[in-house]
Amino acid sequence: MTSEAADDLRKLVYPETYFVGLAPPEMRLALLSRGILAPTRRPLRYLELGFGSGFSLNVHAAANDGAFWGNDFVRAHVDGAASIASISGADAHFLPDSFTELLKRDDLPTFDVIAAHGIWTWVPDEDRDAIVEILKRKLAPGGAFYVSYNNTAGWASVVYLRQMMKLYLAERGGGADVADAVAFARSLQSAGAAYFKENPTAAAEVALMGKRDPVYLRQEYFLDDWKLMSLAEIEDALGPAGLQFGAQFPLIMHDDELVLGERGLAIIAKCETPILRETVRESFQGMGFRQDIFVKEASLLSPDERREHFRAERFLLTTQSRNVALKGGSPWGELDLRARGCVPVMQAFEAMGPGPHVLKDIEASLPDINIDDLISRIILLAAVKVVRPALSVEEERAASKRCAALNAYVLGLPGGAAVLASPVLGAGVDISPLERALIVSQAAGKVTIDDCAAEITRACPGELNGRSAHQVAASLHADHLPIFRAMGLIPS
Numbered sequence: 355m356t357s358e359a360a361d362d363l364r365k366l367v368y369p370e371t372y373f374v375g376l377a378p379p380e381m382r383l384a385l386l387s388r389g390i391l392a393p394t395r396r397p398l399r400y401l402e403l404g405f406g407s408g409f410s411l412n413v414h415a416a417a418n419d420g421a422f423w424g425n426d427f428v429r430a431h432v433d434g435a436a437s438i439a440s441i442s443g444a445d446a447h448f449l450p451d452s453f454t455e456l457l458k459r460d461d462l463p464t465f466d467v468i469a470a471h472g473i474w475t476w477v478p479d480e481d482r483d484a485i486v487e488i489l490k491r492k493l494a495p496g497g498a499f500y501v502s503y504n505n506t507a508g509w510a511s512v513v514y515l516r517q518m519m520k521l522y523l524a525e526r527g528g529g530a531d532v533a534d535a536v537a538f539a540r541s542l543q544s545a546g547a548a549y550f551k552e553n554p555t556a557a558a559e560v561a562l563m564g565k566r567d568p569v570y571l572r573q574e575y576f577l578d579d580w581k582l583m584s585l586a587e588i589e590d591a592l593g594p595a596g597l598q599f600g601a602q603f604p605l606i607m608h609d610d611e612l613v614l615g616e617r618g619l620a621i622i623a624k625c626e627t628p629i630l631r632e633t634v635r636e637s638f639q640g641m642g643f644r645q646d647i648f649v650k651e652a653s654l655l656s657p658d659e660r661r662e663h664f665r666a667e668r669f670l671l672t673t674q675s676r677n678v679a680l681k682g683g684s685p686w687g688e689l690d691l692r693a694r695g696c697v698p699v700m701q702a703f704e705a706m707g708p709g710p711h712v713l714k715d716i717e718a719s720l721p722d723i724n725i726d727d728l729i730s731r732i733i734l735l736a737a738v739k740v741v742r743p744a745l746s747v748e749e750e751r752a753a754s755k756r757c758a759a760l761n762a763y764v765l766g767l768p769g770g771a772a773v774l775a776s777p778v779l780g781a782g783v784d785i786s787p788l789e790r791a792l793i794v795s796q797a798a799g800k801v802t803i804d805d806c807a808a809e810i811t812r813a814c815p816g817e818l819n820g821r822s823a824h825q826v827a828a829s830l831h832a833d834h835l836p837i838f839r840a841m842g843l844i845p846s
């Protein structure tokens with residue numbers, strides 16, 4: 355491949371995506387869960403490296419009180435993201451620089467949060483070095499670095515699958531494409547190649563490839579740069595910038611009772627170093643993709659300080675308790691929210707009205723539950739997205755106009771499912787086509803169940819699955835409307 359062709363492949367226009375783990379309140383909760391205080395400076399200074407479509411950055415810039423910066427060396431990404439920021443009026447700066455060019459700028463502030471989602475594994479060594487240098491110079495003490503990457507514990511076997519498909523494409527030159535390489539891998543699998551029997555993760559990957567986005571497939575499997583790492587290797591790489599592991603996403607990984615069980619907990623109890631303890635967790639998790647938060651000069655909280663910070667946090671119940679599936683499967687066994695004591699906590703939220711509610715008020719209404727148990731239950735409910743962390747009232751006020759403008763723009767675009775910016779959560783909210791119909795009709799001042807049914811019939815009749823539009827509209831009004839109002843997605 356010529357170097358220009360390799361460059362073209364690296365500079366693909368990336369599809370529009372949203373990642374909730376990049377939202378400042380979600381990071382704050384993940385760190386607090388592990389007894390670490392997230393950056394408290396307001397306005398927050400936030401930098402997203404390689405922002406792609408920039409949609410996550412735009413949502414977070416609209417929904418939080420701060421200055422949001424980002425870089426991406428694909429011009430179309432920068433122009434697209436900047437035009438959306440001009441709609442919301444957020445304090446956002448989209449730079450067309452590469453990571454090495456970013457280091458040469460003298461107009462960057464120091465940042466409280468730096469984030470790199472979908473970058474670390476897929477760039478060459480010199481870019482990883484530039485990122486470490488950015489963190490060294492530009493992440494403030496107490497600051498947090500979010501990084502996601504492909505993880506050895508879950509994906510080691512996929513290294514070989516990738517090599518095999520790349521070799522096939524190299525041999526065929528311009529006469530084959532990604533789909534041919536996938537078909538080649540499948541032909542080996544159906545001919546009984548032992549590799550696929552020995553490595554079920556690789557077999558499952560090949561099975562999924564037909565459903566994957568083609569840009570994702572090219573970036574994951576056919577770029578030259580692709581370095582799988584373990585948590586310990588990432589911590590080593592970030593050491594020169596003064597960073598240490600802090601916490602990880604998704605929050606369900608914080609649930610040692612579920613993920614490690616008694617035997618895993620007994621092993622952890624005998625490990626002396628934090629990194630070995632985390633490596634034990636990593637081995638029980640067995641994930642192919644990790645999302646971690648590293649911290650610089652972390653503010654570690656004592657158990658009492660952690661309790662006090664939790665008490666002051668606001669949370670929003672995002673699903674009516676009657677609609678929550680109390681039992682569900684997980685890779686580590688069944689998760690039973692009732693058995694884990696979550697039902698009275700949800701009921702306490704409901705008894706206090708739509709919210710958000712400060713945890714100390716929930717604590718006061720549940721005198722039989724001690725604060726440490728209550729915190730564990732809240733983390734579990736947050737892990738299954740039944741509650742979400744919320745901003746302070748002052749931050750919420752500052753964000754609501756920006757979110758309204760961004761959401762009006764998003765709802766004006768064609769399409770079904772969408773992500774809207776919540777000034778209450780400081781984050782994006784996924785909405786289904788039916789939920790969108792409810793929000794669109796409310797935003798147009800058409801507030802009755804009949805209005806909503808008419809919008810469903812117009813916009814997404816294919817979603818009804820045999821139910822009447824009126825029936826679905828009535829249940830959206832009963833179950834979703836109060837929650838969307840509480841999230842600030844519908845003007846009150």
Ligand SMILES: C[S@@+](CC[C@H](N)C(=O)[O-])C[C@H]1O[C@@H](n2cnc3c(N)ncnc32)[C@H](O)[C@@H]1O
Binds near residue numbers: 371473
């Ligand atoms: C896999 S995409 C991830 C995009 C986004 N963070 C997301 O997760 O949706 C990687 C992004 O990093 C950008 N990128 C890769 N190498 C870069 C570099 N050296 N400097 C700036 N941007 C880079 C690409 O243009 C692309 O938008």
